[in-house]
Amino acid sequence: MSCTEPRDLVQAYLDHELDLAKSLEMEQHFRECVPCSTASEEGRRLRTALNDGGLYFNAPPGLHKRIRAVTRAEARSNARPRTFRWRAITFGLPAALAAVIALSIVPLLRRPMTTDLLADEIVSGHVRSMMADHLTDVPSSDKHTVKPWFDGKLDFSPAVVDLADHGFPLVGGRLDYLGNRSVAALVYARQKHFINLFVWPSSHEETRDAPKSSRHGLNLIHWNASEMTYWAISDLNPAELGEFADLVRQRTEAIPKPG
Ligand SMILES: [Zn+2]
Numbered sequence: 001m002s003c004t005e006p007r008d009l010v011q012a013y014l015d016h017e018l019d020l021a022k023s024l025e026m027e028q029h030f031r032e033c034v035p036c037s038t039a040s041e042e043g044r045r046l047r048t049a050l051n052d053g054g055l056y057f058n059a060p061p062g063l064h065k066r067i068r069a070v071t072r073a074e075a076r077s078n079a080r081p082r083t084f085r086w087r088a089i090t091f092g093l094p095a096a097l098a099a100v101i102a103l104s105i106v107p108l109l110r111r112p113m114t115t116d117l118l119a120d121e122i123v124s125g126h127v128r129s130m131m132a133d134h135l136t137d138v139p140s141s142d143k144h145t146v147k148p149w150f151d152g153k154l155d156f157s158p159a160v161v162d163l164a165d166h167g168f169p170l171v172g173g174r175l176d177y178l179g180n181r182s183v184a185a186l187v188y189a190r191q192k193h194f195i196n197l198f199v200w201p202s203s204h205e206e207t208r209d210a211p212k213s214s215r216h217g218l219n220l221i222h223w224n225a226s227e228m229t230y231w232a233i234s235d236l237n238p239a240e241l242g243e244f245a246d247l248v249r250q251r252t253e254a255i256p257k258p259g
Contacts, residue, residue, distance in 0.1 A: 001029045006036045014043050035131050038216050042120055049117060115222070119231075121178045123215055126196045126233045129174065129185065135194065136172030136187050146173040150184055158184035158199040158228070161251035168195070168244050188244065195234040195244055202229040212238065221245040225252060 006029050012018055013026045030037035129135050138149040147160040153175055162170060171187040176198065183200040202224045213220050219241045221232045232245050 001025055003029075003033060003036055006030070006033070007039065010036070010040050010043055013040065014047065034216065035127050038123065038127055041216075042124060045117075045120060118179050119213060119215065119220055119222075122196075122198060122220060122231045122233050123218055125176050125178050125185065125198065126218060127216075129176070129187070129196060130194065135174065137174045139172040141170045141172075143170060146170060146186065149173055150175075154182055154184060156184075156201050156228075158186065159226075159252040159255050160186060161248060161255070163188060163244070163247050163251070166243075166247055167191075168247065190234070190236050190240055190244070193234055193236040195232055195236060195241065197248065198229075198231040198233070200229055202227055212242070214238070223249065225249055228252075 006013075006026055009018060009022070009026060013023060016023075018026065026040075030040055138146055140146050140149075141164065143160040143162050147157070150158060150173065158173075160170070160173070164170065168188045168190055171189050171194065174185040174187065176183050176185040178198060178200075181200060183198050186197040186199065188195040188197060211222050213222075218233055218235055219238045221230075221241055223230050223245065230245075230248065232241060232248070234241050234244075236244070
């Protein structure tokens with residue numbers, strides 16, 4: 001089984017829509033293929049997260065009043081002649097429903113991603129960059145080539161540091177999309193291992209727990225510094241990835257801030 005079919009069928013598989021033979025074939029493939037099993041695991045986790053009570057929101061304080069006001073207006077119009085009542089039903093009620101739906105969905109969309117879901121996205125970003133022959137958009141070991149490449153492509157300018165003297169040569173840079181925004185991906189190497197360093201401006205809602213974690217055989221380190229969020233991820237061992245993160249932290253802090 002190539003990866004095309006599992007990728008097309010993963011949602012159907014998670015919905016138990018496939019027949020037994022196909023399901024078993026998929027499971028066999030997931031045992032042998034890390035990217036596909038990661039994709040399936042992510043789908044499963046997303047389902048669990050969507051069923052989680054954490055996504056339940058209390059209605060904003062004024063909502064009850066506003067619905068009462070709309071329904072009172074509705075009741076008043078019911079006392080009027082039939083044509084008015086019809087208008088109230090066709091225009092008033094859908095508007096009230098739309099308002100309720102909008103008020104309940106907007107906070108959901110604005111809600112910052114949890115660190116756990118974000119870490120899953122970081123893993124996907126890393127796996128994607130390894131499998132799709134798309135590790136770098138700007139392949140270069142020169143920070144003076146990589147840093148200006150991001151100009152105009154992002155609404156911030158990532159600090160790019162040279163760590164070749166510590167055995168972490170820069171490989172290049174790439175645009176990526178994580179946590180509902182465009183981010184810079186800086187790629188470094190350690191012998192045969194690649195490190196993705198994802199960088200974007202930190203928002204205040206972002207949590208700081210679980211700075212170090214590992215999932216799917218990959219190690220992750222997360223920190224915030226100088227109003228930026230950093231995620232380093234690699235199949236490199238935790239000690240060397242920690243060394244890498246410490247170096248990035250020291251060198252980026254040593255860069256004078258513009259202005
Ligand atoms: Zn596969």
